[in-house]
């Protein structure tokens with residue numbers, strides 16, 4: 104309770120400072136927007152490490168993040184939004200608002216304003232939460248915050264070995280190595296690959312740790328714009344010890360071979376979170392595409408019926424009628440392109456918990472940017488995470 108109170112006092116301070124932050128970002132020239140400097144990332148919270156800020160990372164956020172792709176539920180449309188006046192005066196805004204009565208119009212504007220505020224406050228709030236968690240959270244299973252050999256399913260180790268069997272690097276895998284890799288993976292539907300990732304032991308501990316965090320009074324954010332339940336794993340300290348190494352050592356070498364045209368070889372950062380479905384919370388996830396080049400979706404448990412993953416077509420494909428259901432066992436990961444449309448059907452009973460990694464490539468995102476007519480510096484960070492300044496293209500449905 105005490106830590107919850109101190110967190111809320113901290114939030115109050117951030118809200119008071121918010122106008123200053125906004126002024127600062129708004130005063131920056133168009134192009135990449137330096138949203139918040141001196142962003143610290145937390146020390147790994149599983150180890151009770153002293154809460155010293157380890158480094159200062161600068162984050163670049165694409166200006167379109169604040170303006171593009173606002174979803175209006177009432178009319179199921181995505182729009183651009185800067186502020187009320189310009190929206191009401193825009194052609195797009197007029198088309199949507201004019202046929203509606205005052206009450207519905209006001210509801211829509213209020214929701215757009217709320218979403219705009221949410222986006223502007225996002226980084227500062229995330230930083231607050233992670234500082235608070237680092238300082239106050241006592242994990243039940245500190246061991247799941249690091250990638251131990253025993254957490255990795257032996258099959259994934261074997262899959263990785265196929266790519267290095269001739270002693271080279273995965274980026275120069277031979278044809279034989281790539282064939283061997285594909286032979287070990289299940290591909291269904293085309294372009295969607297399943298393979299074991301974690302051992303059951305890891306999944307059980309991770310689920311228990313997630314429950315422990317959930318039951319704590321730590322501050323929690325929504326994992327993305329569509330799921331309400333689950334946690335953002337960066338804030339909880341899972342990146343440095345567990346997920347960054349998982350990406351570097353296993354996922355990137357595999358994705359480099361499977362998705363060379365979708366940034367697979369240059370994946371250098373990720374947004375990772377858990378999603379949770381059960382009768383009394385989120386039960387399903389609507390058809391969508393991800394804000395990622397490649398996504399890894401691992402089923403962690405717990406016990407549930409229903410909740411299958413369904414895959415459709417790529418986002419830009421005109422026909423979106425067929426759906427391919429995928430069985431997803433505990434510990435298994437499904438790797439797919441972020442723009443491969445998919446949904447999760449309702450759980451009939453029990454609790455379904457999944458680990459989602461939206462894997463991203465700065466190279467890819469900076470490369471596509473000019474096509475969208477944005478003016479931004481093309482800045483490709485040397486590495487991900489602490490040292491990375493990174494710019495994203497957020498023209499996506501889920502954030």
Ligand SMILES: O=C(O)CCC(=O)C(=O)O
Pocket residue numbers: 378388393400412445446447457459501
């Ligand atoms: O619930 C699932 O398995 C799907 C989650 C998902 O698609 C996402 O978070 O992007």
Ligand SMILES: [Fe+2]
Pocket residue numbers: 391392393398445
């Ligand atoms: Fe998704």
